[in-house]
Amino acid sequence: MKRFIVGGGVNSNADLTEKRSFTIIVNVDLCLLVISRFAARGGDAPAARLPEDIERENEMLDFNVPPFTGREFEYMRQAVEAGKISGDGRFTRQCSEWMSKRFQVSHVLLTTSCTHGLEMAARLTGIGPGDEVILPSYTFCSTADAFVQCGATLVFVDVRPDTMNIDERLIEDAVTERTKVIAPVHYAGVACAMDEIMDIAKRHSLQVVEDAAQGVDAYYKGRALGTIGDFGCYSFHETKNFSMGEGGAVVFNRDDKIEEAEILREKGTNRSKFFRGQIDKYTWVSYGSSYLPSDMNAAYLWAQFESADRINADRMATYEFYHESLKDLADREYLEQPFVPEYAKHNAHMYYIKLEDEPTRAALIEYLHERQIHTVFHYVPLHSAPAGRQFGRFHGEDRYTTKESERLLRLPMFYGLKQEQREKVVEAIHAFFTK
Numbered sequence: 001m002k003r004f005i006v007g008g009g010v011n012s013n014a015d016l017t018e019k020r021s022f023t024i025i026v027n028v029d030l031c032l033l034v035i036s037r038f039a040a041r042g043g044d045a046p047a048a049r050l051p052e053d054i055e056r057e058n059e060m061l062d063f064n065v066p067p068f069t070g071r072e073f074e075y076m077r078q079a080v081e082a083g084k085i086s087g088d089g090r091f092t093r094q095c096s097e098w099m100s101k102r103f104q105v106s107h108v109l110l111t112t113s114c115t116h117g118l119e120m121a122a123r124l125t126g127i128g129p130g131d132e133v134i135l136p137s138y139t140f141c142s143t144a145d146a147f148v149q150c151g152a153t154l155v156f157v158d159v160r161p162d163t164m165n166i167d168e169r170l171i172e173d174a175v176t177e178r179t180k181v182i183a184p185v186h187y188a189g190v191a192c193a194m195d196e197i198m199d200i201a202k203r204h205s206l207q208v209v210e211d212a213a214q215g216v217d218a219y220y221k222g223r224a225l226g227t228i229g230d231f232g233c234y235s236f237h238e239t240k241n242f243s244m245g246e247g248g249a250v251v252f253n254r255d256d257k258i259e260e261a262e263i264l265r266e267k268g269t270n271r272s273k274f275f276r277g278q279i280d281k282y283t284w285v286s287y288g289s290s291y292l293p294s295d296m297n298a299a300y301l302w303a304q305f306e307s308a309d310r311i312n313a314d315r316m317a318t319y320e321f322y323h324e325s326l327k328d329l330a331d332r333e334y335l336e337q338p339f340v341p342e343y344a345k346h347n348a349h350m351y352y353i354k355l356e357d358e359p360t361r362a363a364l365i366e367y368l369h370e371r372q373i374h375t376v377f378h379y380v381p382l383h384s385a386p387a388g389r390q391f392g393r394f395h396g397e398d399r400y401t402t403k404e405s406e407r408l409l410r411l412p413m414f415y416g417l418k419q420e421q422r423e424k425v426v427e428a429i430h431a432f433f434t435k
């Protein structure tokens with residue numbers, strides 16, 4: 001890695017930097033404004049960006065803009081007009097069936113977030129106090145929270161520096177007689193080495209919960225992420241490829257778990273069976289919570305699923321452009337680029353670069369910020385956080401988790417990022433290194 005001198009620097013020792021700024025439909029006025037602008041465009045403008053004000057040329061280029069494809073409001077209106085805005089209405093059903101077919105998975109339950117999907121999955125594994133879960137420390141706190149809620153102990157394992165995924169070669173050494181679950185996280189929508197992970201799980205009778213929050217419509221050897229382990233969890237947060245504002249799903253093939261999962265999602269009742277006409281009244285049968293999203297949110301998501309291929313192609317174009325345009329800087333060892341193993345088909349969820357060290361990253365963030373480009377770093381390793389220390393331990397050596405996380409920087413990536421915006425980003429990065 002080449003050395004060079006840059007001035008300035010910002011304190012990047014914050015916790016989580018992802019900008020979760022813009023909530024769709026903050027009020028009725030905005031909703032009407034958006035609808036009227038949209039109608040004025042004839043209703044089918046490709047890659048519509050809303051509201052337009054957020055992307056004026058001279059303003060800050062956001063790290064993320066929530067996806068909006070054009071039909072969202074129409075479907076949300078249909079949900080309202082159908083008199084069904086609570087959970088499990090027409091749009092929830094359509095979204096679930098779409099995922100089931102596209103990802104080849106038997107059971108799909110839409111949830112209010114990936115965090116809630118993970119909570120459901122953790123409970124469905126039956127993990128409890130005294131049991132252990134093996135997971136990477138380089139992940140969002142939700143992966144860990146789900147198991148902490150069940151009273152389990154977290155056992156963190158180092159990541160591979162090339163993919164930032166849990167190092168499958170280190171997992172077996174962390175297995176004890178208390179281990180119940182392995183929870184791999186498909187970072188940036190790039191698959192973990194699932195054959196090796198499933199093999200360890202099989203040999204030690206462990207369950208696997210895939211955190212595929214970022215891995216929707218990404219694949220491992222042709223199989224959709226989230227569908228390989230016992231349970232998989234997706235996120236439809238506004239920062240994800242397909243969004244419903246806040247939302248998620250838990251997906252699985254285990255027929256033995258569907259009834260329990262439905263009860264857990266429906267406040268501990270067998271209401272799902274009742275709605276299917278399988279019983280004539282429903283009752284409280286077990287512990288549960290409320291994990292159903294509103295059908296209005298599912299209507300928003302449905303519009304995105306309908307345009308999934310368009311969204312994918314658009315994000316992939318951004319990814320490829322960054323990748324091609326920054327290659328010369330990688331060749332000259334100013335930065336490192338993401339690596340995608342042969343077995344993985346990623347979904348362009350994220351484009352990150354790795355800098356020499358944390359001060360260099362801080363200087364680049366500031367440099368880009370001065371040029372109206374918002375970039376962010378990512379997870380601060382969980383084992384270094386107070387809750388991580390309280391609920392878990394790091395197994396083995398932290399060779400890469402901390403070091404690599406301090407070097408990683410995520411570039412603006414969202415559906416509808418324009419060519420001139422992509423160019424602005426890569427030109428500024430070039431200027432930083434060669435000025």
Ligand SMILES: Cc1ncc(COP(=O)(O)O)c(C=O)c1O
Binds near residue numbers: 139143211234237
């Ligand atoms: C790896 C991972 N897991 C879980 C989550 C939580 O997702 P949600 O915001 O849908 O609860 C995130 C959020 O970004 C994530 O990155």
